[in-house]
Amino acid sequence: MRSWFPATSAPPPRLEATIDRRHLRRLFAPVAAVDGPTELAVADDGLVAASVDDAMVTAVQANLHRTLCDRYDATPGTVGVDATALADVLAAEGADGPATLGCDPDEETLTLEQSAFVHTQAVETDASVELPHVGDPPQGATTYHHGDALADALDYFEDRTEVVALGYDEVTDAFYVEPATTASQTATADTRYRRPRADLPARSTPGRLV
Structure with a gap:
């Protein structure tokens, strides 16, 4: 039987975390380099950022475990974020030190608060990044470097x-x-x-x- 009720997307995650900026740079800079849409998954054990380019050729997934956080309080969920903007404001702050990363499910916003810069952006609640399937390569390679x-x-x-x-x-x-x-x-x-x-x-x- 067909339902005429509108489909509802999953609610955005809730996140309140205090994390050193060097860990946040390592989370967002790699996915920003892909220059494609970025999905941020908030889980009980940490954060996962994933991005893929439009051609579905280059994909990056970066992880940040909750043990690297000074404080981590979260309700799981997934949103689309602007990783380039986050990487840029982290780079602008410069030195390492604590930063606060929060996701407000009611306002549907992600806020990065540092000592000098506070950045807030709207999140996409229906974002979905499909990573390309990479099978086993027909032939591998191992190299040794000094x-x-x-x-x-x-x-x-x-x-x-x-x-x-x-x-x-x-x-x-x-x-x-x-x-x-x-x-x-x-x-x-x-x-x-x-x-x-x-x-x-x-x-x-x-x-x-x-």
Whole structure:
């Protein structure tokens, strides 16, 4: 029998949490780099942010466990949020320190409160991010790097970008690390750390990368 009553979406979650800003940056910066819609799931044991681009090619899921929070009080639920705006205001605050992240189910808003900046945004209560299904690759690859050299490269990018991309360039037969930026960010000088396969330890056997 068909019902003529309008369908109702699940109520937004309720969240009151005090979290260090460095943990929040690690939650929102990776999904903001995808530059697609972001879904924030509030669970009993923590937060999960997920985003996928329009082409359903690039997807990122980031987690923040409640044990990393100074205070965590939540009623589970899922909403759509603007991860880029959250990442930007976290970056603007700069130094690490406590911040308050709250979701008001009555107002349908998410508020990030820091010592200098307070950001409030409306949330989407019917948001749904479908992550692409990734099956087992037909052929894997394992690479070995000199730890000190790779650590130096990551230290260099740490002060310059929230997210880095690690990849392999078939043309130059080299592995690389480079900053990942969103469409909203201003283009800056491009710096890439690269290491030809011949320079890697002898145990590196990437084989045929697909």
